[in-house]
Structure formats: structure tokens, C-alpha cells
Amino acid sequence: MLDRDRIPRHIAIIMDGNGRWANQRDLPRTAGHVAGETTLFDTIDRVSDLGAGWLTVYAFSTENWSRSDEEVEFLMAFNESLLVRHRDHVAERGIRIHFMGLTDDERIPANVRRQMRESEEITANNRGMRLVFAFNYGGRADILHAVRSIAGEVRKGAVEPDSIDEAMIARQLLLPDMPDPELVIRTSGEQRLSNFLTWQSAYSELVFTDVLWPDFDEQALHDCLVQYQGRKRRFGGVADG
Secondary structure, three states: OOOHHHOOOEEEEEOOOHHHHHHHOOOOHHHHHHHHHHHHHHHHHHHHHHOOOEEEEEEEEHHHHHOOHHHHHHHHHHHHHHHHHHHHHHHHOOOEEEEEOOOOOOOOOHHHHHHHHHHHHHOOOOOOOEEEEEEEEOHHHHHHHHHHHHHHHHHHOOOOHHHOOHHHHHHOOOOOOOOOOOEEEEOOOOOOOOOOOOOOOOOOEEEEOOOOHHHOOHHHHHHHHHHHHOOOOOOOOOOOO
16 A cells, blocks of 8 residues: 655656567667657656655666667657657646756757756746756766866865765765655666666665566556555664564
């Protein structure tokens, strides 16, 4: 039984399995991404309705550039059209959109970067759930960004090395006001984080499901949340009893 009073404040999802979903149906890999679009926005609505404050989805990783030129080109155009088609619906629900990643990378087409900026601007005053697209994102790149920022302050003499602590590093991450996720879900049966929220997920509960992303429906989300609620979060402490 799902306890709606214990919904994680921040849920993060690695949306995996689009390619395998397509391969199982003798379809091109791009068909899996198209099928995953409906799942994504259904999931956004469901998580928002449950009362979570934040939802982060792994939309495009820094490693995804190694995929075929055809697939990368498709994903860039697909993400642009996805924003155009769904932005108004998301805005009407009071959801605020963020993009977290190396979004100034010139490999990202200018029109895609423009749509990303406009999506953030259009929803900037919304007070509902915060929706984060981790786009051209890598956990190590996130930490590297923080380290370089602090190193610059040390060089200027504004920060003493001995004063650097975890809180300072966290303030220099790509989206510093985002709380750490209580729950990270990965679909498709793979059991690894794949460079996703490396710093932020240090004490996240990890739930892995065999469901491929295009098939991740309301029941699959429910099952992941029930599994999360069945765990005791000790943060390195000792279990009661």
C-alpha cells in the first residue's frame, strides 16, 4: 500500500530501455525514443499529482555523444520538438522547468538551446513541482564544474583551501538549489548510475526495475515507490532495534 504522506521530496529517473524496446519489435532505435515520450509526460503528471517537489530525468548524458551521428541528430531534433509540444501543458500545471548540464556546449544546436532557455523563462514564476532535465549532463562533469569554480576563487585569494568543505562544493554544482534525491529509479534492468547525480545520490535509495522505459506505467511507478517506502533510511547510522 502506497503511503501518500511519504512520497519522496525529490525523485530522479534514469529513463533506460528505449533502444531495447524498439529492438524487441524490429523497429529502429529512434522508435523507442518516440514511444518513451508519452511515458515521460505521463510520469511527470503522476509525480506532480503525488505531491513530489522535484523530478529529475536523465534526458541526454555527456556520454551519449558517442552514439551514431544519426541517433544524436535525431535526439537533438526530438528534444526540441518535445519541448515545443509539451511546454504549455507543463506550464499550465504550474511546473517549473530547469535544464542541468553543459548547456552552452556548441554541439547542441542553437535552436535547441534557445528552446531550453525559453522553457526556463516561461515557467520561471511557477510554484509547482520543479522539473529538471539533465541534458548534456554527467555527474563527474558536475563535480568538475564545482572544483574549477572553487579553484578560481582560490586563485583570486577569495577562498582559503582549508575552508573548502562539502557545503561549498554543493553550492558550486550546476543546479545548487536542487535538493539531493531521496529516490533514484532506473528502468530496463540495468543496475548502475551511469554517471547520473554522482554527488547528489550519495545517500539516495536506488530502485532498479526490469520494465523498459516506454512501458513504465502508473503501476511500475507505484511499485518503485512502495519499494522505497519499505526501506529504512539510516544515512550511515544504526538501524533501530
